[in-house]
Amino acid sequence: MVDVSGFRNGMAMLTGAVNVVTTDGPGGLAGFTATAVCSVTDQPPTLLVCLNQSSRVHDAFAANRVLCVNPLSAGQQVLSEVFSDRNLTAEERFARADWSPLRTGSPALAGSLVNFDCRISDIHSVGTHSVLYCEVVEVRINGTAEGAAAGLVYFNRAYHQLSEHSRALR
């Protein structure tokens, strides 16, 4: 098997959208920054989120069984940092942006590209992580002031912005 540093160096080359994933309910308010999010199937509409079992937010997600995935827009890099800052409480993290719950009550971020409001349908343990399978109950697509969406991604250990300027030419 490959060693951990080789794996991490390789994974740095796999671009990931930068998302803030949130929950609220009996298990408490919580949120974290995640790039390990992907679409699974549209029958039924399902995505997955990977979460370290040692993260202090893990139990809130497992207890609430709901979450909202908020892919950040290009101007929201500071929220990526806020939601991965171990020195901030949940309340301090959420105070840095505006939220409006959709159907499940999980905080949906204003100004993100889209909000995926989900119920967790299954949790699969893989090594140190939980894979949260999530059925999507509501989707809200947010416009921007300019009308054209611009996304925030992480690649090669740096943030990048996707917009008309990064679009590939044939």
Added chain:
Amino acid sequence: MVDVSGFRNGMAMLTGAVNVVTTDGPGGLAGFTATAVCSVTDQPPTLLVCLNQSSRVHDAFAANRVLCVNPLSAGQQVLSEVFSDRNLTAEERFARADWSPLRTGSPALAGSLVNFDCRISDIHSVGTHSVLYCEVVEVRINGTAEGAAAGLVYFNRAYHQLSEHSRALR
């Protein structure tokens, strides 16, 4: 639950790295274009790939139990199209690039950002799709002629290129 078109329109806003995923072995040579790939854990080094069970390549992956994930570099957009073109056979697809197997025998693409050579450790069925959990046995990181890596991603139904030009400024 959200309807399929709402889910797809939302998912168009979730950026994905563009990968060609390959296999070879008793089940035959096969490859397809995938954006639903993500890191799971580094203990043990594991990634996952989502694959439609109705895809004609599905059974080759399930039989071979090995695969190679090849995240495309910015200049390899044509390979994304070749490996999603239903009119091409496996042989016709693979003839369009250079390959060199690593440990598992799965074709590793020359000039991609990195090659993740993997054994499939578990297959989880979710609706129409299989989630292939893969332990990474070898990683090869490829340099570019310019020395700086440039990646290919799909966002808002278009290809985008990541390079120094797309890097976010603070």
